Amino acid sequence: MYYFYKNEFVHKQDIQISPDDRGYYFGDGIYEVFRVYNGQIYEGAAHIQRLERTASEVRLQLPYSNEEIIDIINRLIQGNNLVEGTVYMQITRGEAPRAHPFPTQAEPIVLAYCTEVKRPLTTIQNGIQAITQPDIRWLRCDLKTLNLLPNVLAKQTALDHGVQEVILHREGTVTECSASNLMIIKDDVLYTHPANHLILHGITRAVVLRLAHALHIQVKEEPFTTNQLLQADEVFITGTTVEITSILRIDGQVIGTGTPGPTTQRLKAEFEKTFLQ
Known part of the structure; x- marks a missing residue:
């Protein structure tokens, strides 16, 4: 498999990451995950x-430049014969002796690679379960940085409880999930937390909101509580790899009818039209 690292396309075994990379000891870097269909x-x-x-x-x-980044991604897709999956791109501030201030000489380091990821059709069709827990992350969740330990801990907590996702809240106000955005349907209205500093501005989230408007589904980007969450008619997550996936049970409580709801199904059908040939 071909990777992109330090301005070159190389094999994975030829990559040597320095212990002085600020991404390694500070999490001083950013990333993006591009979906490929x-x-x-x-x-x-x-x-x-x-x-x-x-x-x-x-x-x-x-x-x-933007054009050069797209070219790197396309060359990785073509060089790895990727049909369906993701391209992960990470950019750190560079290599420098360990000190908190920005280094004056370091140059950003780019790492990018492909992963074959099939659509999770079983969970998309059948839904998942989740639990709730306090959102302990920092206050710039809108930034896609390498500082993901709270998300890692939340996801592991979900698996420890035999469910697939954790729904996060700040003193009872629902924000998002460990690795996805969250939406609910109540009385035919779609609710989701505003795209401010408390949630990641999800790409799939934006597509779904665009589709909801096209389908004349009323949308309210406003905070809602954990009590409103549990009383929702439908709950679903959105994300690059999960697409649109229903949550059928939260903290052991059945949501709605316990099956993927009609509004969610409509959105799923329209979403698939955006990439299926």
Whole structure:
């Protein structure tokens, strides 16, 4: 498998990551995950825009233009014969002796590679279960940085409880999940937390909201509580790899009818039209 590292396309075994890489000891870096369907980047412009925004907010200079980044991704897709999967791209602030201030001489380091990821059709069709827990992350969840330990702990907590996802809340106000955005349907209205600093501005989230408007589904981007969550008619997550997946049981309580709801199903059908040929 071909990787991209330090301006070269190389084999994985030829990559040597320095212990002085600030991403290694500070998590001082950013990343983006590009979805690939039928050998093509999905919503590439939106992913690039989010990558640019995160880089700007953490004061990291991207070493390539947008066009060059897209070219790198396409060359990885073609070189690895990727039909369906993801391309992970990580950019750290570079190599420097360990010190908190930004180094003056270090240059950003880019690592990118492909992963074959099939659509999770079973969970998309049948739904998943989740639990709730307090959101202990920092207050810039809108930035896609390498600081993901709280998300890792949340996801492991879900697996420890025999469920697939954790729904996070701040003092009872639902934000999102460990690795996805969250939406609910109540009385035919779609609710989701506003895209502010408390959630990641998901690409799939944006697509779903766009589709909801096209389907004349009323949308309210406003906070809602864990009590409202449990009383919802339908609950589903959105994300690059999970697409649109229903949550049928939360903290052991059945949501709605206990099956993927009609509004969610409509959105799934329209979402598939955006990439299926």
